[in-house]
Amino acid sequence: MSIAVRIPTPLQKLTGDQGEIQLDGEKLSEIIDGLEKEYPGIKDRLCEESGKLRRFVNIYVNEEDVRFLDGLDTPVKDGDEVSIVPAIAGGAA
């Protein structure tokens, strides 16, 4: 099994500038734990201390927002793409 995880620009400094990571897992929480194991500190950017997803980070499995699926229990399968999309506000300073 292999799931492609898309890492957004603000978090790529935690993944050695990699924009895509291949991981295994059967649900989203396992993917996040797998990320944390390889890139310590990244889970803290995605999840609150309680374990819930932070409210300024949306995670999509393929095209769908996991907040409207099963959250961290959302199942993932071989070939799926997990996209981490935090809010950004770059405009004109």
Added chain:
Amino acid sequence: MMIPDFGEEAQYKLKESSVLVTRAGGLGGTVAFYLAAAGVGKLVVAHGGNLTRSNLNRQILMTHDWVGKPRAEKIRETLLRFNGDLALEVLAENATEGNAAHWVEGVDLVCDCPPTFEERYALNKAIVYARKPMVEAAMNSMECHLTVIVPGKTPCLSCLYPEPPSWWEPLGFPVLGAVSGAVACLAAIEAIKMLTGIGEPLAGKLLQMDTLAHEYRKFNIRRDPKCKVCGEL
């Protein structure tokens, strides 16, 4: 224009339209420029402060000799030199909860282009209250986001992101002018589609652009029934 579905009627619709563009730098300035080029009848452009040298890698309405002077004056000069028929109001201030509602009241559509979440959330509240559509465009480094908010029909900004990221620094994000310009052109297209009714706007979809790899994704985004801003609509 010789574009399918974009005939005389669409051009008249643009001429009768008014758009608020908040902040007119690398993103909003380019949006304003192309809306003026397309023939939008009235633009209200808001941007406070004086031009700095570091702005010049992206703020195409500005000029080198204007460093240290108010951006608002140069915004007026550049846009009117480009399109003398434009009805233009330039506001030398940035959006706040105090002024956004009044600004939004007087226009048909908003293009949201500031660098702070405070301004974006203030405009989001104002457009939800006024039931006006907003093109929401943002960038960071080589990445861009774009969506169209239609209050009551699509998620608002607070549905999408109820809280701003703790790590966001309003003056700390890197900008390549060509990237802010690229998402600005797409934002102007969305504004023109909304104003004329042509095509399918990015309503209920978030377009994420990675210009470094040229990977573009569209995500389905949904209204949050518990949203503190638009949940009651």
